[in-house]
Amino acid sequence: MQRRSSPSATLPQDGYEQERVRSVHPSGWRNPKPEGRYDLVVVGGGPAGLVAANVAASTGAKVALIERALLGGTSLNIGCVPSKAIIRTSRLYAEMRNAEHFGAQVPNDIRVDFAAVMQRMRRIRARISRVDSVRSLSTAGVDVFFGEAHFSGTDALSVDGIKLRFKKAVVATGARPDTPSIPGLIEAGYLTNENVFDLTELPPRLLVVGGGPLGCELAQAFCRFGARTTIAQALPLFLPKEERDAAQLLSDALARDGIEVRLNTEAIGVRVEGGQKLVDLLSDGYQYTVAVDAILTGTGRLPNVERLNLDVAGVECDAANGIRIDDHLRTSNPRIFAAGDVCLEHKFAHTADASARIAVHNALSLGRWRLSTLTIPWCTYTDPEIAHVGLYVREARDQDIPVRTFTIPMHDVHRAITDGEETGFVKIHVKERTDQILGATIVASHAGEMINEITLAIVARIGLRTLAKVIHTYPTQAEAIKKAADAYAGSVVRPMIKLPLWHRAAR
Amino acid sequence: MIDASEATDDALLDALQRAAVSYFREAINSTNGLIADTSRENSPSSIAVVGFALSAYPVAVERGWMERADAVKCSLSVLRFFRNSDQSGSPEGTGYKGFYYHFLDRHTGTRVWRSELSMIDTALLLAGALTASMYFTANTPEEAELRELVETLYLRVDWPWSRGGAATIRQGWKPESGFLHYGWDGYNEAIILYTLALGSPTHRLKADCYEAWTAAYQWENLYGYDFLYAGPLFVHQFSHAWIDFRGIRDRFMREKRCDYFENSRRATLIQREYAQRNPGEFAGYDEHCWGLTACDGPRSELPAVPGRPRRLFGYTARGVPYGPDDGTLAGWASLASLPFTPDIAMDAARNMHRRYPEMLSESRYASSFNPSLAGAGHGAWVSPGAFGLDQGILVTMIENYRTGLIWRLTRGCPFIRAGLRHAGFRGGWL
Numbered sequence: 001m002q003r004r005s006s007p008s009a010t011l012p013q014d015g016y017e018q019e020r021v022r023s024v025h026p027s028g029w030r031n032p033k034p035e036g037r038y039d040l041v042v043v044g045g046g047p048a049g050l051v052a053a054n055v056a057a058s059t060g061a062k063v064a065l066i067e068r069a070l071l072g073g074t075s076l077n078i079g080c081v082p083s084k085a086i087i088r089t090s091r092l093y094a095e096m097r098n099a100e101h102f103g104a105q106v107p108n109d110i111r112v113d114f115a116a117v118m119q120r121m122r123r124i125r126a127r128i129s130r131v132d133s134v135r136s137l138s139t140a141g142v143d144v145f146f147g148e149a150h151f152s153g154t155d156a157l158s159v160d161g162i163k164l165r166f167k168k169a170v171v172a173t174g175a176r177p178d179t180p181s182i183p184g185l186i187e188a189g190y191l192t193n194e195n196v197f198d199l200t201e202l203p204p205r206l207l208v209v210g211g212g213p214l215g216c217e218l219a220q221a222f223c224r225f226g227a228r229t230t231i232a233q234a235l236p237l238f239l240p241k242e243e244r245d246a247a248q249l250l251s252d253a254l255a256r257d258g259i260e261v262r263l264n265t266e267a268i269g270v271r272v273e274g275g276q277k278l279v280d281l282l283s284d285g286y287q288y289t290v291a292v293d294a295i296l297t298g299t300g301r302l303p304n305v306e307r308l309n310l311d312v313a314g315v316e317c318d319a320a321n322g323i324r325i326d327d328h329l330r331t332s333n334p335r336i337f338a339a340g341d342v343c344l345e346h347k348f349a350h351t352a353d354a355s356a357r358i359a360v361h362n363a364l365s366l367g368r369w370r371l372s373t374l375t376i377p378w379c380t381y382t383d384p385e386i387a388h389v390g391l392y393v394r395e396a397r398d399q400d401i402p403v404r405t406f407t408i409p410m411h412d413v414h415r416a417i418t419d420g421e422e423t424g425f426v427k428i429h430v431k432e433r434t435d436q437i438l439g440a441t442i443v444a445s446h447a448g449e450m451i452n453e454i455t456l457a458i459v460a461r462i463g464l465r466t467l468a469k470v471i472h473t474y475p476t477q478a479e480a481i482k483k484a485a486d487a488y489a490g491s492v493v494r495p496m497i498k499l500p501l502w503h504r505a506a507r
Numbered sequence: 508m509i510d511a512s513e514a515t516d517d518a519l520l521d522a523l524q525r526a527a528v529s530y531f532r533e534a535i536n537s538t539n540g541l542i543a544d545t546s547r548e549n550s551p552s553s554i555a556v557v558g559f560a561l562s563a564y565p566v567a568v569e570r571g572w573m574e575r576a577d578a579v580k581c582s583l584s585v586l587r588f589f590r591n592s593d594q595s596g597s598p599e600g601t602g603y604k605g606f607y608y609h610f611l612d613r614h615t616g617t618r619v620w621r622s623e624l625s626m627i628d629t630a631l632l633l634a635g636a637l638t639a640s641m642y643f644t645a646n647t648p649e650e651a652e653l654r655e656l657v658e659t660l661y662l663r664v665d666w667p668w669s670r671g672g673a674a675t676i677r678q679g680w681k682p683e684s685g686f687l688h689y690g691w692d693g694y695n696e697a698i699i700l701y702t703l704a705l706g707s708p709t710h711r712l713k714a715d716c717y718e719a720w721t722a723a724y725q726w727e728n729l730y731g732y733d734f735l736y737a738g739p740l741f742v743h744q745f746s747h748a749w750i751d752f753r754g755i756r757d758r759f760m761r762e763k764r765c766d767y768f769e770n771s772r773r774a775t776l777i778q779r780e781y782a783q784r785n786p787g788e789f790a791g792y793d794e795h796c797w798g799l800t801a802c803d804g805p806r807s808e809l810p811a812v813p814g815r816p817r818r819l820f821g822y823t824a825r826g827v828p829y830g831p832d833d834g835t836l837a838g839w840a841s842l843a844s845l846p847f848t849p850d851i852a853m854d855a856a857r858n859m860h861r862r863y864p865e866m867l868s869e870s871r872y873a874s875s876f877n878p879s880l881a882g883a884g885h886g887a888w889v890s891p892g893a894f895g896l897d898q899g900i901l902v903t904m905i906e907n908y909r910t911g912l913i914w915r916l917t918r919g920c921p922f923i924r925a926g927l928r929h930a931g932f933r934g935g936w937l
Contacts, residue, residue: 409786
């Protein structure tokens with residue numbers, strides 16, 4: 001559920017924006033009049049809420065969905081969709097500058113038209129919004145309400161003065177950026193994912209505070225558009241949860257792009273002087289100041305649990321971790337379930353989707369599907385991308401599981417060489433002396449696409465030995481996975497071939 | 508300078524080792540025994556280089572390149588300095604809690620460059636000191652004093668403090684900001700550090716700290732070899748300068764049916780594999796020319812292959828297969844793998860000497876060379892001067908290959924034996 005009820009003043013209200021608003025929050029919308037008790041009320045119209053409502057409606061249940069701002073949530077409006085759109089353009093600029101590497105001429109005059117970049121983003125966002133539109137929901141049989149939802153009891157809530165009673169409910173209100181407590185930051189003004197896509201002009205100098213996935217993605221994109229970009233991060237590595245090689249490769253890639261990467265560096269104060277933002281940075285006791293035009297924060301996300309009157313509904317939650325759920329996604333009120341960013345550690349659109357399906361199944365069918373059975377991949381869409389699924393080596397070793405890793409550098413993959421995309425690797429972790437896949441990390445230009453094969457293998461309990469038997473089209477970058485499987489198969493081949501008895505007798 | 512193409516292996520190694528030993532004779536401040544980090548002007552002293560010097564003196568005595576009394580004098584001088592040094596932890600001091608700042612002023616012995624109190628470099632210093640104490644065992648007042656000084660320095664180190672409340676030893680500490688919080692997990696050169704920390708009878712580190720450190724190990728199959736992954740070659744060499752890992756195994760290596768010596772052999776072969784593949788398309792790289800490690804390197808812009816912009820990294824820890832790699836190789840690094848892979852190490856040494864003789868000056872290795880930066884009249888860019896760490900690892904590893912002297916000495920050191928046992932090592936000579 002979006003916190004912001006109206007678009008930023010700088011966001012151009014062009015035809016694309018008008019189309020998006022028509023799709024996800026049409027002006028003049030009149031909330032329907034509820035008739036009787038709903039089988040399911042969904043609070044929040046982001047990825048989790050939309051899936052919950054659609055899945056429930058497809059079973060014939062009577063469903064209502066309440067959205068405070070824009071259907072599609074963070075993912076469509078201020079997250080995955082707009083960021084991937086501008087990342088694609090930024091990759092194109094990087095390739096144009098690097099054209100000689102591909103045997104092509106560098107264009108004479110590479111000028112970044114930032115307004116056009118953002119207009120393309122808005123066009124794509126408007127197009128995809130059709131899928132998440134009010135019309136789609138209504139066609140599916142979902143009653144859509146716009147407004148603030150407040151629980152008024154354990155089986156009822158109100159929106160815009162309208163009371164909705166429910167047999168079951170799913171809360172899927174999402175999360176919002178966590179603003180770092182840097183003195184002077186709020187007064188100076190700053191960007192988050194909530195307003196960065198409203199920009200119409202490229203800030204010449206950008207400081208990204210926090211080296212999380214969003215920070216890295218946008219830092220690289222803006223740098224490739226021409227912004228002099230600095231990342232300041234308190235921790236020693238980018239993406240500290242990722243494998244150190246992956247983090248290091250990304251750090252190197254960002255540096256190659258020209259991003260100044262300052263690790264172990266904390267922003268301790270911001271002030272505005274002469275129209276520029278002066279940010280005081282502290283690194284190992286050494287303090288200095290950088291002047292920038294914009295500050296982008298990417299230091300985590302907080303669940304949206306306020307103003308819902310969750311306590312009235314008997315739903316336990318806290319500000320940092322969100323709604324407390326059990327493995328079946330049920331809250332402390334057995335009628336009410338939660339899904340997506342408001343309750344999950346892994347705040348991804350695809351996890352929101354998967355959790356919503358579990359919540360709806362368990363809510364309407366008295367099912368016992370479990371969150372803990374999910375195999376959750378994720379990807380950071382930098383160049384190269386970093387994707388991961390399953391256990392990290394450290395996690396496996398913490399569980400006393402011995403691990404063997406099969407590593408294929410992308411420079412050993414023919415298609416990566418022909419594509420000029422050799423940075424990265426495929427690492428597949430198996431349980432020692434078995435072919436059971438525990439997890440994998442892929443760093444590659446298209447790691448997000450490649451990781452799905454490993455996820456499939458883990459979910460379907462397909463071992464690395466079987467993957468070695470799967471013919472992969474040649475040449476593809478996904479062949480790296482086959483090579484890792486081949487390395488496994490080659491490592492367990494027995495040198496002795498037992499001959500059948502009859503053969504031995506014949507000799 | 509010796510002609511690599513004509514000399515026998517032994518003669519070649521003799522010349523290279525002697526030139527490396529002489530670095531310490533030339534770089535010493537005779538008043539306090541501190542050794543310069545590099546041969547460059549105004550270089551400070553590195554405490555790790557002092558550790559290598561303390562290990563090089565016995566080698567020099569054994570080979571007749573240094574009088575025993577002279578070696579004792581040099582050792583005593585620096586050990587006395589450290590014993591009397593300012594241990595207050597002040598920003599202008601020399602150390603704290605038995606540890607020392609990474610870089611010290613060669614003349615005053617006080618901290619320079621706002622450097623960190625370095626746990627690993629203190630360990631390298633003490634490993635050298637313990638080596639000296641195991642060698643200089645004569646019943647003379649000087650050598651008795653030397654042994655007493657070493658024991659004093661070792662026993663006063665507060666190893667448990669170096670965890671800073673964390674599960675593993677921190678990389679460093681600064682008086683201005685406390686413990687560094689740089690990521691330092693995964694396999695690295697710290698086995699010697701943990702061994703010394705676990706062997707102390709006065710301030711012993713808890714064994715769970717070693718387990719926590721090894722929990723971040725990654726056992727990888729790369730280029731067809733299973734090995735404990737670390738990119739730069741020095742990681743696979745430094746602890747081996749002092750500890751003979753042949754046949755002794757901790758829990759991790761028992762699980763993998765390997766040992767650290769065999770692991771370093773495989774890591775060396777992987778280095779050669781990488782050079783053969785040469786994904787960065789750098790000049791010179793092949794199966795006879797390899798060795799990516801922590802070393803000096805060029806900083807100015809490198810002429811790029813069309814369309815392949817390249818960055819130069821100066822001094823950094825270069826590694827395989829993910830870099831950083833800017834075409835810079837360390838000739839000494841491949842030779843320092845001599846105990847693990849004698850054939851290919853000698854092959855690389857001879858070939859690299861033949862192709863890029865400018866990497867040697869009076870038989871002493873430069874820190875690095877870069878054939879992709881060929882200039883007029885020479886085949887490669889060469890790092891000016893020499894670095895003490897490079898000379899130190901070369902002296903010790905050549906000696907371990909030739910006679911096993913350093914390994915033999917430390918095998919008898921009760922602190923090192925105890926440290927290895929507490930780390931869970933079993934088998935072999937232990």
